[in-house]
Amino acid sequence: MTQIRIENAAWEFIKQLEVSSEKPLLTQLEAEGVEIPNACRIGMCAACLCNIEGWDTHLNKSLKWEPAFPLWEGEIMTCIWWVTDTDELITLKTMT
Template structure:
């Protein structure tokens, strides 16, 4: 099972693709793969790193050690529609099958 993270512009064009890794922040993973997601505070307060979750929001979790200080939009089902990438990560625990999955995030401009 692998999770691929795609980062896109508001117009839908893909900026970058990189693997999602369990228990690392999305911003950290992106940086490891040469993709720059701006981060300022690193604790989910400032909103600089916020991205819209375009697809597969049930796999994006918020680290319980460092909950964001600003509220994030949720769907009617309670799934996050946004993520602060400095404290957001991909949860492999939420994925029970052995298929490959994709998470698409829209970069905050």
């Protein structure tokens, strides 16, 4: 399990919770009551776009789906990405 700290676009703390490496982040955040906009859930619409620390070392992407367009460093589609198990606290920043 990995600890994830969620902040809004103004860097205000929303919630900290544990997430597993077995489900996409969006699914787990919704289950914990964190609202992330979403529509397609397959990486096509960017509604679920967030920024995250450790994107290059602590994240896996679905092998089934690809984002529909290039992303900037640190950006992920939470519907098709999930974290790997780590002892580090990862910060996710929403776009709203």
